[in-house]
Amino acid sequence: MPKAKLFQLDGKESSIEVSKAFSDGKINHDLLYRAVQSYLINQRQGTRAVKSRGQVAGSGKKPWPQKHTGRARHGSFQSPIWTGGGITHGPQPANFEFNLPKKMKKHALLSAIRARFQEERVTFIDKLEFERPKTKEAAALLERLGLPQEEKILVLVSKSENELPVRKSFSNLPRVNLALAIAVSPYEIIYHDRLLVTSGALEELTARVN
Template sequence: MIEAPHYSAAGAKKKAVRLPAALFDGTVNEHLLHRAVITYLANQRQGTHDTRTRSEVSGGNQKPWRQKGTGRARQGSTRAPHWRHGGIVFGPHPRSYRLGIPKKMRQLAKKSALNARAREGALFVVDALEYEKPKTKTLAELLAKLGVAEKKVLVVTAGAAHAHNVYLSGRNLPKVHVMRFADATAYEILWADAVVAELPALGGGAATEKAEAEDA
């Protein structure tokens, strides 16, 4: 059973929480993580790059000078690639870089990323962040108490009604990303140096209650 440090919403340290075995079994599939990250980055590309060929650049298509008698090399067009302002050979043109990955592989990659962060001790579990209104200072103080204020942090929420206030609280912190657990991908988890997850986002209090019952 994998455990993670547990904190209150105010940053007070609590007893370590046992993470749900359905998500945290210690397995890290690096090949799957690589494919998931490559797919994610490829799908972020717009693919709108474009260059002009010799048929598209401006300029006359006449010979710049006669074929013979000038002492210079023969030239057929000022739009040729070796001329200044000429066309581009084999340049990029609009295309789609989109890649696909099966849903189960995407889910397993996310699971592997979570296990990797848990194995490194970079996963922190906090109680539900029930912010009544957006407050950047409150979230910043929490991260400082966790010792991750200077790191790239991914804050994962359960997606409840208060999640939007948490998002607004972290929007002004340059190294902090806030998103719902359902929306987080393997890339975002690996991007972060530390992952701060709400306990309900990882399966609620079921794991904690079961652990406490076993310890009793």
């Protein structure tokens, strides 16, 4: 297994074994496109709606008699051509769900991770611990690791590390987001310029793609 540099919270360095599947292999751009498309489409709520003439409140009374008034014929106050009437062919609630098969999801995630690995935009840290929420400490940590804050950074943590002090310490930093390794999507990885991955998160990522 290839090895990568592993940083400690106190600034010391060691090494960590990384799955060959992450560092080697081809990037399937078509599959990445489909995964990103699926993620973005599934963000749609599909709840926008307007009322048709049959849904607008009001009586069914005819505005005026059909003949002998000299005015144009009308049959309903809810007609689309009246102010306050229904909308013709307006949007209605819809389900836009678009899911990929499990194998495609797995290989899309693998391609996203490979893309960042091959660009050398992944930094490993042993673990993340904060006694209390402190944005200043989180910013200082990123600076020590040489992660430029003008770039978008995704911090990947394991389920056990997803604690309130860790989440809040990073939440106020612009262009920095935190995600769980067991749930991160290919879109989130590709959207961010750099990854900061804990050793626990790396284990969970490896388990997901194996």
